[in-house]
Amino acid sequence: MSNTFSSVPTIDFSRLQNRETRDEALSQLREAIFVVGFMYLTNTGLEDLIKKAHARLPELFEAPENVKEACNMINSPAFLGYTRLGAETTASKTDFREQFDFATPGMKQWTEQDPIWDRLEGNNQYPDIPGVQDLVEEYMSSVSRLAETFIRYVAESLGLAPTTFDEFAGRMDRLKFVKYPPSPPNSQGVGPHKDSSGFFTFLSQDNIGGLQVLNNAGQWIDVPPVEGSLVVNIQQGFEALTGGVCAATTHRVIAPVAQTRYSIPYFRGIRKDLTLNQLKHSAAHITSRIPTIDHRAKQAVDVPSEFLSPLYSCFGEAHLRNRIMSHPDVGQKWYPELYARFLKQKIEQGA
Numbered sequence: 182m183s184n185t186f187s188s189v190p191t192i193d194f195s196r197l198q199n200r201e202t203r204d205e206a207l208s209q210l211r212e213a214i215f216v217v218g219f220m221y222l223t224n225t226g227l228e229d230l231i232k233k234a235h236a237r238l239p240e241l242f243e244a245p246e247n248v249k250e251a252c253n254m255i256n257s258p259a260f261l262g263y264t265r266l267g268a269e270t271t272a273s274k275t276d277f278r279e280q281f282d283f284a285t286p287g288m289k290q291w292t293e294q295d296p297i298w299d300r301l302e303g304n305n306q307y308p309d310i311p312g313v314q315d316l317v318e319e320y321m322s323s324v325s326r327l328a329e330t331f332i333r334y335v336a337e338s339l340g341l342a343p344t345t346f347d348e349f350a351g352r353m354d355r356l357k358f359v360k361y362p363p364s365p366p367n368s369q370g371v372g373p374h375k376d377s378s379g380f381f382t383f384l385s386q387d388n389i390g391g392l393q394v395l396n397n398a399g400q401w402i403d404v405p406p407v408e409g410s411l412v413v414n415i416q417q418g419f420e421a422l423t424g425g426v427c428a429a430t431t432h433r434v435i436a437p438v439a440q441t442r443y444s445i446p447y448f449r450g451i452r453k454d455l456t457l458n459q460l461k462h463s464a465a466h467i468t469s470r471i472p473t474i475d476h477r478a479k480q481a482v483d484v485p486s487e488f489l490s491p492l493y494s495c496f497g498e499a500h501l502r503n504r505i506m507s508h509p510d511v512g513q514k515w516y517p518e519l520y521a522r523f524l525k526q527k528i529e530q531g532a
């Protein structure tokens with residue numbers, strides 16, 4: 182494979198912001214996007230916030246069962262809240278992790294007149310622990326500002342106007358607090374997957390390790406912890422928007438054996454009302470502007486992706502399917518008909 186990789190590159194955010202170093206940093210960013218789809222982002226200015234958030238996680242997960250269960254995701258048609266160990270499925274296997282899902286606060290109340298996938302834009306369920314809501318809100322607004330700026334740099338690095346992707350921004354981003362407890366050797370912390378809900382993921386991991394990404398040659402490459410950094414990766418929404426020129430990279434977490442690992446992924450959301458036609462149209466438009474010197478720019482618009490499948494009327498529906506299949510108990514409770522339909526499709530596809 183000509184364009185494979187054996188490590189994850191580092192992009193220094195402060196160099197993107199500095200006139201003197203910006204051009205070089207933009208070309209490194211372009212390379213990271215085209216070749217790997219994953220990078221460390223350093224010097225973001227969020228280091229103290231990341232540290233503060235990680236310091237709260239052990240206490241949050243050690244809260245009494247009844248405090249965690251009071252905000253169980255099963256209560257939420259928006260798939261927000263607490264997921265206990267063993268209740269999540271990836272690549273048809275059970276994940277060995279426990280987590281809280283949060284989202285941008287202040288979404289409007291869903292009504293029967295709204296599209297069903299808008300129901301994903303619901304309210305947070307905060308555990309009754311002092312300071313958690315403030316922490317989530319502070320973290321989300323800070324990373325959201327970073328994400329907005331970063332995506333403009335991404336556009337520039339691809340030779341596009343900085344605001345090219347602004348119009349595709351969704352109303353809601355998602356944030357998770359995740360705990361991987363010590364597990365038997367080679368357990369699946371989270372199975373192989375591509376991130377689904379939007380543009381890019383901004384992940385802060387602690388110092389334990391276990392995250393791996395898959396290269397084009399089928400090898401799993403470690404993403405070892407780098408203190409204070411965010412691991413940034415392309416999601417399937419951005420892959421679809423760019424016609425596969427910027428591909429989402431498959432990744433997984435091998436569960437720790439002796440220690441507990443914590444991580445905080447933040448998922449930058451994309452508009453849920455984007456239809457397949459709009460996506461294909463924008464992809465064609467965007468790819469036609471990315472300079473063709475790179476072989477990736479020649480890649481077809483028909484990248485294999487569930488987000489470009491005619492089975493779903495828009496991005497929101499594909500996203501809802503993804504949530505239902507990842508959290509089948511929640512999916513079955515709130516969307517019984519869709520759950521049955523998606524399950525049937527899955528069986529028919531042999532997936």
Ligand SMILES: O=C(O)CCC(=O)C(=O)O
Nearest residue numbers: 359376386392434444446
């Ligand atoms: O915990 C991690 O390091 C990665 C988690 C992840 O890939 C996900 O939740 O999508």
Ligand SMILES: [Fe+2]
Nearest residue numbers: 374375376432
């Ligand atoms: Fe992921």
